[in-house]
Amino acid sequence: MASNYDVVIVGGGIAGLSLAAALAGKCTVALVEAEQSLAFHTSSRSARQLIPSYGPPVVQELTVRTLELLAARDAQATEPILTRRGFMLVGDEERVQAEASGNMHRISHAEAMELCPALNPDSFTAAGLDNGSFGCNAPLLLEEHRQSAVAAGADIITGAKVHSAQRLGSGWQVGAGTEGFQSGVVVNAAGAWADELAVISGVEKLGLQPFRRTAAIVNVEKPLPPETPMVCAADDSFYFRPEGNQVLISPSEHVPSGPEDAKPHPGDVGKLIANLNNVTTLGIHSVERAWTGLRTEAADGIPVVGFDAEAPGFFWLAGQGGYGFQTSSAIAELAAALILGAVEAESPESRTVEQLAAARWSIRR
Template sequence: MTGTLYDFAIIGAGMAGASLAAELAPFAKVLVLEAEEAPGYHATGRSAAFWEECYGGPGVVPLTLASGKYLRERGFLRQRGALYIGRKEDGPKLDEFEERFAGSGVTIERIAGAKTHAHAPFLREEWNDAIYEEACADIDVAGLHQHYLKAFKSAGAQMECRARVVRLISESGGWQIKTSGGETFRAAKLVNASGAWADVVAQMAGARLVGITPYRRTVAQLRVGPSVPDDMPLVLDISGQFYFKSDNGRLWLSPHDETPCEPCDAAPEELDVARAIDSFERATHWRIKAVERRWAGLRSFAPDRLPIYGPDPEVANFLWFAGQGGFGIQTAPAAARLMAQMTFGLERDETTRAIDARVYTPLRFYNQKAMAAL
């Protein structure tokens, strides 16, 4: 057993755990425990890598918008634009999308006909109704993750890889944390930033399970003809059947699948790739020359599709930083800053001032009466 008593042990060194460690480490002694050989192996390392204001829904928009300045100023974003596309019969879905985000703070524009095809001349003629979001950008996921890893290490935090948590023991003054390597660590507070394994960790801690479910998301890299323009927008079907974007002369295509599964090292299913290709060919004039590679990752959601930030209402010294779906990377700066400010009782700053933290509290799954009093 290590003799060090850490203030915080964060389980998971993906984007969630790394960003939070970077925010906590200047004020506390922090340990980050990662189950894999290296951090970022699962969801962080398999992201489709875009920052999109509407992604995750209106409840996530404040976190996304609050993160934008941090990401832009540090060079992690490259503007691309996004186009939600539909056919004539999809008009009601586009109307509903506009209404859903009205007043949320995002800037979107309803376009049609020639204007749609000016943004995406590769679309078939019937796909001529769209919503354009100019602010959408590529996000340097690896760069951002390394930025946070470097930041927390520079602030004195310790990271242990190949340290899968196998047992949690609550004790006076905090926790004993036993890992697969046979080591035992001690910390005053435990932070559950374990992504798809969030409910597994909660169960080990004796916390009530909130129902975080991992969903498989598939992406295929295609070589198409003619060549793919690097400046094309991210294209998303308004019906949620596919999306695609360019990447160094190739195309990344997803069937926008959400298949519930157990926490695991996710692998793509051939049927999902085939479905994506079929939808893609029905929507564009491009010809697929080859499927060069394919992969899958897990996106983990709470039942209400919103993230969970804050202390568990029933288990002392156990904090949630989980349920961040597919938007955890694009919201990382604001989410981690908000969580650190709540944890230390710090005053809100420019990044977090407009965010209502009550929306994300774990208390919403436990006590509706107490929630109403917040």
């Protein structure tokens, strides 16, 4: 017999887990994850940086709100989620200026060299700094969401891939692995598989596209001081940041992919190392480990959050692209408010992201 919940969340990455934590205790919630472990895909593969100047304006707003929520959490906790780490953009005048925003200010070449003496001074002419940027303890954040969801009564089921979802009366019947669920609301937090989940649910897909992004931890001759900001090329050819005595590097590639367990392509990390050994004095000599994740984007680059206009009770929580952590707490707050409103009114309605942004301010007042 199918178990009954107000909300079934499909996907156990940062999106699904943060929403489960926000909803649990306020309505009945099940989260189902295809893999045996939570956060197996993109959510365990990020660079763990929260950058208020990164992304379109609505993403920047959601990032600022997420930072507020995480700072409030840190003020009450012994182990912080956030660690101050600036974000510095280097490149030519035109590209750096194009990225300048309220959260990023221009700095001189000399200031940039002082912040990261490992840079080859001839490799850039202009720089910008976002001092409101933070490193994020992503594993701790994910685990806290899991714990608080479970403590408040949510059921988390792993190793259960959702293979069917149909409208049944005023709700949904969901088949996952060998189990069945009935719920008023289904949340699509399936990351790179979000469009695939829509199709098996009889919902029109949105054209969400996963893009590959590789990163690696490398060993270096000259470690970066811990206070070094994340350094990012304005032409998107690399970024790097300290990771203890090692360095995290990425070629910042943006290559379309199908939904899959992505792996680094042979040669990609080697090419990046050759480039970084040219533009820095890091002296990268070996790779500790390398990985690839999928950043899934809508055509306009803005996360898709809200009830589907055509499929009552089908809630999108997808397309977070490269911003899934930095927007997570704010998006969970908004999504929970919309879903709880619908659960209480029993009439799920469609919302645009602009309405979500507006809702954010009403939540804060």
